[in-house]
Amino acid sequence: MRREYYSDTITNFLITASNEILGELAQGSDFPVEPTQRDAWLEEIRILKNTLQPHKGSIYFEYSIPRMGKRIDVVLIIGSVIFVLEFKVGEKEFPSYAIDQVWDYALDLKNFHETSHEPYIAPVVIATQAKAPSTGISTTPHNDKILLPIKSNEELLDQIISSVLLFTDGNNINPAVWEAGSYCPTPTIIEAAMALYNGHSVEDISRRSADEINLRETSDTISEVIRLSKENAQKSICFVTGVPGAGKTLVGLNIATKHINKNNDLYSVFLSGNGPLVAVLREALTRDKVQREKERGHKAKKGEVMSEVKMFIQNVHNFRDEGLIDI
Structure with a gap:
């Protein structure tokens, strides 16, 4: 690429x-x-x-x-x-x-x-x-x-x-x-989220070729599960395991950003039970988006950008509570 x-x-x-x-x-x-x-x-x-x-x-x-x-x-x-x-x-x-x-x-x-x-x-x-x-x-x-x-x-x-x-x-x-030459960074989860949110692929930010292959194959497998679930009107749950730093959160972010278009049938959001992570990711993505718009000559209100980001990065507990209201 x-x-x-x-x-x-x-x-x-x-x-x-x-x-x-x-x-x-x-x-x-x-x-x-x-x-x-x-x-x-x-x-x-x-x-x-x-x-x-x-x-x-x-x-x-x-x-x-x-x-x-x-x-x-x-x-x-x-x-x-x-x-x-x-x-x-x-x-x-x-x-x-x-x-x-x-x-x-x-x-x-x-x-x-x-x-x-x-x-x-x-x-x-x-x-x-x-x-x-x-x-x-x-x-x-x-x-x-x-x-x-x-x-x-x-x-x-x-x-x-x-x-x-x-x-x-x-x-x-x-x-x-x-x-x-290969690009071999070790991104923080915040850097990874900003890169993925702005259209880069998981291969771009992988640390080593082995990581790239594992992350891509895991993401592709989950994407296929999503596709089949949609086609067959099924519900599926995927468990991704790995040692700390293996890229589990990165896989989740990658899947969510692949389906970030709200008009797509497979529109996805990223849910996390880690409240501080949700807050930090939201703030980082918001600041990054505002800065990018500024560099492109556009004015973007932080509140409006934050609202958009909040739709993508959500706290799973809030998501659960909303679901319980309907029961």
């Missing part, structure tokens, strides 16, 4: 029409593309076409970070470096949240993406309308080949890429090998 909406060699990217690239990005998107997003993509494409003329490598737009349930604006593989680019189109300043965001992306790739462990990773925030910032290139004190976040505007980006390439060393990255 592709992690990005669009990818190609830099050479092909440079000769491909911007509208063709935009079309592929729109086709890959999980949501209707708003005019603001379309314009941002076109601006990113324009800037990168001007910037990348001297370089060879590969480019990836909207690269998925499953553990965080988010996407990197652009990843560049050039020489021995993975560039993580976060664009703030039209911004004149460098928001602290953007710097934190690109730093989190870099850390996530370094720690959890198999083929990103060894190469240098350069996180860059591009505020397109900002005045030329003072730029310095340095690594963390941990000798982990992650550069500290770099600030850039449109005009400086080419210079920054060239400077990073001079600063670093090592063997050139093979893009095909890098793309094939």
